Amino acid sequence: MDLMIEARGLVKKYGEVVALDGLDLEVRQGTVLGLLGPNGAGKTTAVSILTTLTDPDAGQARVAGADVFADPHTVRTRIGLSGQYAAVDEHLTGFENLDMIGRLYKLGKSRSRARARELLERFDLGFAADRPVKTYSGGMRRRLDLAGALVAEAAVIFLDEPTTGLDIRSRRELWDVIHDLVSRGATLLLTTQYLEEADHLADEIVVIDHGRAIAEGSSHELKGQVGGQRIEATVASADHVATAEEALRSLAVGDIQIGARSRSILVPVSGGTDVLQQALRLLDAAGVELQDVGLRRPTLNDVFLALTGHIAEPETAATPELAVVEEARP
Amino acid sequence: MNALREAFSDGAVIAKRNVIKIKRVPEVLVFVLLSPIMFVLLFAYVFGSSILIPGGSYREFLIAGIFAQTVVFGATFTGAGLAEDMQKGIIDRFRSLPMSRAAVLVGRTASDVVYNVLSVLIMALTGLVVGWRIHTGVVDAVLGFGLLLVFAYAFSWVMAYVGLLVPSPEVINNASFMVILPMTFIANTFVPAENLPGPLRVFAEWNPVSAVTQAARELFGNVPPGTPVPDVWPLQNPVLYTLIWSMLIILVFAPLAVHRYNRVRS
Numbered sequence: 001m002d003l004m005i006e007a008r009g010l011v012k013k014y015g016e017v018v019a020l021d022g023l024d025l026e027v028r029q030g031t032v033l034g035l036l037g038p039n040g041a042g043k044t045t046a047v048s049i050l051t052t053l054t055d056p057d058a059g060q061a062r063v064a065g066a067d068v069f070a071d072p073h074t075v076r077t078r079i080g081l082s083g084q085y086a087a088v089d090e091h092l093t094g095f096e097n098l099d100m101i102g103r104l105y106k107l108g109k110s111r112s113r114a115r116a117r118e119l120l121e122r123f124d125l126g127f128a129a130d131r132p133v134k135t136y137s138g139g140m141r142r143r144l145d146l147a148g149a150l151v152a153e154a155a156v157i158f159l160d161e162p163t164t165g166l167d168i169r170s171r172r173e174l175w176d177v178i179h180d181l182v183s184r185g186a187t188l189l190l191t192t193q194y195l196e197e198a199d200h201l202a203d204e205i206v207v208i209d210h211g212r213a214i215a216e217g218s219s220h221e222l223k224g225q226v227g228g229q230r231i232e233a234t235v236a237s238a239d240h241v242a243t244a245e246e247a248l249r250s251l252a253v254g255d256i257q258i259g260a261r262s263r264s265i266l267v268p269v270s271g272g273t274d275v276l277q278q279a280l281r282l283l284d285a286a287g288v289e290l291q292d293v294g295l296r297r298p299t300l301n302d303v304f305l306a307l308t309g310h311i312a313e314p315e316t317a318a319t320p321e322l323a324v325v326e327e328a329r330p
Numbered sequence: 331m332n333a334l335r336e337a338f339s340d341g342a343v344i345a346k347r348n349v350i351k352i353k354r355v356p357e358v359l360v361f362v363l364l365s366p367i368m369f370v371l372l373f374a375y376v377f378g379s380s381i382l383i384p385g386g387s388y389r390e391f392l393i394a395g396i397f398a399q400t401v402v403f404g405a406t407f408t409g410a411g412l413a414e415d416m417q418k419g420i421i422d423r424f425r426s427l428p429m430s431r432a433a434v435l436v437g438r439t440a441s442d443v444v445y446n447v448l449s450v451l452i453m454a455l456t457g458l459v460v461g462w463r464i465h466t467g468v469v470d471a472v473l474g475f476g477l478l479l480v481f482a483y484a485f486s487w488v489m490a491y492v493g494l495l496v497p498s499p500e501v502i503n504n505a506s507f508m509v510i511l512p513m514t515f516i517a518n519t520f521v522p523a524e525n526l527p528g529p530l531r532v533f534a535e536w537n538p539v540s541a542v543t544q545a546a547r548e549l550f551g552n553v554p555p556g557t558p559v560p561d562v563w564p565l566q567n568p569v570l571y572t573l574i575w576s577m578l579i580i581l582v583f584a585p586l587a588v589h590r591y592n593r594v595r596s
Contacts, residue, residue, distance in 0.1 A: 051426045076428040087423040091351040103343045104429040132354060148423065 003062075004029045004156050004187040005050060010059035012045050012211075019045040020056065021211035027156075027189055027204075032182055034202025035191040036304075042211035043191035044084060047160045050189070051081045064155045064187075077105075080149035084160045088144050090134040094125050097133060097144060098151055105152040112151070119147040123177060139170030146177060157181065159190045163197060175200060195301050207307060214307050222303045229272065229295050230302075231279050234264040236289035241265060247286035248279055263291070337430040344424075344437025348411065349444060362407070362445050366400045366453040374460045377520065386554020393462040394474075394546035395519030397453055398539055401446050401482035402514055406506045408442045408486035409493030413502050416494070416594060425591075432588045439486045446482045450475055465551030474549030477572055481542045484576035487583040494590040519543050522557075523565070535562040538575035544568035 005027035012020040020042045027033040035043050048054035050063055052072040061068040064078035088097050095116050102112025120129045123143040133141060142162065149157050162178070163171040171194075178201055182188060192198050198205050199219045207215040207222070215222060231251070235244050244265050245256055254268035269275045276295045283290060352359060373396055378389040415421050415434070424434050454475075464471045489506060496502050516533050517523065523534040534540050544560070545568035547553050564571040 053422060053425050073428055076426060079426065081423065081426040083419055083422050085419040087419040089347060089351070089420055090418075091354045092347060096347070096350065100343055100347055101423070101427065104340060104424070104427045104433075106428070 002028055004065075005033070005061075005063050005189060007046075007050065007061040008059055010046065010049055010061065011057045012042075012049065012054065013057055018211050020049070020059075022059075023208065023211060023213060025050075025189075025206060025213075027187055029187050030185050031203040032188040032190060032201055034198035034205045035189065035208055036193070036195065036198040036202075036205050037191075037208035038193055041208045043193075043208060044160055045211075046208075047081070047083075047158050047189065047191060051079055051158050052076055077152075078155045080152060080154040080157045082146045082149040082157075082159050082162060084164060088133050088141055088148065091132055093130045093132055094120055094136070094140075094144050095129045098147055101148050101151045107152065115151055119150060122180075123147045124173075137170075139166055139173060142166060142170065142174060143177065146174065150181070156187045156189070159188065161191055161193065163192070163194065171197075195299060195304065199299070207304065209308050215303070223298045225303060225306065229269060229275075229297060231267045231269055231276060232264060232292075232294055232296055233267075233279070233283065233290060234262065234292040236263075236291050238263050240288045243286050244283060244288045247282045247288060251275060251279055251282070333430065337432040337436050340429040340433030341436030341440060344434050345441040346437075348438060348441035352441070352444060359445075359448070362404075362449055363452045365403075366396075366449045367456045369396050369400055370453055370456040370460065373520070374457075374462075378460075381521075383554050384556065386557070387461070389460060390462050390552045391547070391554060392520060393453075393457045394550060394552055395517075395543050396457075397450060397478055397546055398481075398517075398543040399514040399519055400449055400453060401478050402485055402510055402539060403506075404442070404446050404449055404482055405486040405489040406503060406510070407445055407489075408438055409489035409496070409502045409506060410499050411438055411442070412490055412493035413496055413499040417498055421591075421594065431592055432584070435487075435490050435584070435587050435591060439483060439490060442486050443479065443483055446479055450478060462552075466549060470549045470551070473569075474546045477542060477545050477549070477569060480576050481538070481572055484579040487580055487587060491583050491587040491590060494587060494594050513537065513539050517543060518565075524558075524560070535560070536564055538564075538572060540565060541568040541571040541575065545572050 003026055005025055007023065007025040010020045010023040011018075023042065023046055025033065025035075025046070035046060037043050045054065049056045050061055050068060052068055052075050055069065063075050066074040066078065068075050089100075092100065098116035098119055099112050102115050103109070105112070107115060117126075117129070120126050123146070125140060125143060125147070128136060128140065133144065136144065146159065146162060149159065159178070163174050166174065175197070178188070178190070182201075190198075190201060203218065205216065205219055205222060206213050215225065217225075231248070233244060233248075235241055241258060241263055245258060248256065248265070248267045251269050252267045253270050256268075257266040259265070267279070269279075273295065276293070280293065283293075370393065373392050374389050378392055381388045383391055412421075412434075421434065430436075489502075492505055493502055496505055516526070516530050517537045517540040518534060519539060523531060523540055526534050541564050544565050548568065560566055
C-alpha cells in the first residue's frame with residue numbers, strides 16, 4: 001500500500017462559506033505533505049475530514065487503507081492527531097495526559113504508562129512529567145500535544161498548524177522533533193501558514209487557497225515556477241530607495257518591489273553573481289549608499305504571491321523579505 | 331454488547347480524569363459545597379420562620395425540597411464541564427481516538443455523581459444543624475438519598491446535551507437557569523402543590539421534581555401529620571414516578587447527547 005492518504009473531490013460548505021471546494025490530496029507512505037495556505041484557506045477543515053471529525057458534503061477519502069466515511073473507527077485506530085490548539089488537559093500532569101490517551105487507544109495499563117514515560121523523555125518533558133500542564137509553557141504544551149498524537153505509534157500523523165503562536169525558539173525545537181519523527185518512517189500531513197516551515201519539513205507541498213489546491217510539488221519545483229533569482233538591497237537612507245530603483249531598472253526582468261519602511265528593494269533578475277556585480281557597479285555610480293545587498297532564491301512567499309496575487313501571511317513578517325513584499329502591496 | 335462494555339471502560343478513563351480535576355481545582359468544590367449550605371440556611375430561616383404548616387414543621391417540610399432543587403441545579407456542572415472541554419479543544423482529540431462515542435458523556439455524568447453525593451451529604455448535615463430530622467429508618471433514609479441521586483444522574487444527561495449545544499461555557503448557566511428555575515419552583519418543593527393556582531397546580535402535580543421531593547419527604551418521614559393524601563397518581567406513587575421519569579430522561583437524552591457529540595466540533 002503506497003498511498004497512506006488519498007482524498008478525492010472533498011467539498012465542505014458551512015452555510016454560504018465554501019471551506020473546501022473539491023480538494024484532492026495524495027500522500028505516499030513515509031513522506032511529509034505540507035498543506036500550505038493562509039488562515040481560512042480550508043486547511044483545518046481538510047484535516048478534520050481526514051481525521052473523521054467532520055463529514056464532507058462530497059468526496060471520498062481513504063486513510064491508512066481504510067475508508068474515512070464507511071469505516072471511521074478503523075481509521076481512528078491508525079491515526080494520531082495534534083490539533084491547532086494544544087488539546088491537553090491542563091489540570092492533569094503531562095504523564096496523566098499521555099497515559100489517558102494510551103488507555104483510550106487500548107494499549108493496556110502497563111504499555112500505556114511505559115509509552116507515556118518514553119514520550120515525555122523523548123520530548124524533553126521528563127523533568128515536568130508529574131507537574132500539572134497548567135504550569136507548562138506554550139512550547140511545552142505543544143510538545144505534549146504532539147506527543148499525544150504519537151502515543152499509539154499510528155501509521156499516519158496529522159499535525160494541524162503545530163507551531164502557530166510559538167516563538168522562534170520553540171518552533172525550531174518542534175521542527176527538530178518532527179524531523180526525528182519523519183526519520184522514523186511516519187507518514188505525515190502537516191498544515192502550516194508558515195512558508196518557511198513547509199519548506200523546511202515537507203517533501204511535497206500543496207498550496208491551498210479558498211478550499212482548492214492551487215499548486216503542488218516539492219519546495220524546489222514550486223520555487224522554479226516563479227523563476228530565477230532576486231537581488232535584494234537595503235539602502236542606508238529612505239531617500240536612496242528611488243535612486244536605487246532607477247539605477248537597477250535596466251537589470252530587472254519583472255516588477256521591482258519596494259519596501260519604503262525597511263528601505264529595501266527587491267529586483268527579479270536573470271543570471272547569477274555577474275548580475276550582482278553589475279548591480280553593485282550601477283548603485284555605486286548612482287551614489288547609493290548600501291547597508292546590505294544579496295542574491296537570493298525565491299521563497300515560498302514569492303510563490304504564493306505569484307499564484308494568488310496576495311501573500312500568505314502578512315502578520316508574520318519574520319524575515320525582511322516578507323516585509324518587503326507586504327509593503328509592496330497596493 | 332461489546333460497544334456497551336467499551337462505553338463503560340473508556341467512560342471510566344474519562345471519569346478518572348474528571349475526578350482528578352475535582353481534586354486539583356478545589357475552588358470549584360468549595361462552591362459546590364457552600365451553595366447547598368447557603369440554600370438550606372436561607373430557606374430554613376427566611377421562609378421557615380414565616381410560613382406555618384398546621385401540625386408540622388415547615389422547616390422539615392422544606393429540606394426535601396431544597397435537596398431536590400440542589401441536585402437538579404447540580405446537573406449544570408455536567409453541561410458546563412462538557413462545554414469547557416469543547417472550548418479547550420480536547421473533545422476533538424477524544425473524537426479522533428478509537429474510543430467509544432459515548433465514553434466522554436458516560437464518564438462526565440458518572441464523575442458528576444461525586445459532586446452530587448458531596449452536596450447531598452453537606453445539605454443533610456446542615457439540615458440536621460437547623461433542626462431537620464429523619465423520622466423513619468435507615469433503609470428508608472438510604473432509599474431517599476438514593477432516589478435523589480438517581481434523579482440527579484438522569485437529569486445530568488439533559489444538561490450534557492445542552493452543554494454540547496451551547497457555544498461557550500458562559501452560556502450554560504443562563505440557559506439552564508431558564509429551565510431549572512421554573513422546574514424547581516413550580517413544584518411542591520417550597521409550598522404544597524395544592525395551593526397553586528389552576529394550570530400551575532397541574533404542572534406542579536405532574537412535575538417530576540415534585541415527585542422526587544414528595545418521595546424524599548415520605549422516605550425521611552417529613553410529611554406533616556394530617557396532610558391529605560394527594561389526589562394525583564404521580565404524587566401518590568412518587569418513587570415509581572421518579573424512577574419512570576429518570577429512565578425516560580436517560581432513554582431520550584443519552585442518545586441525543588451521543589448523536590450531538592458525534593457531530594460537534596470544538
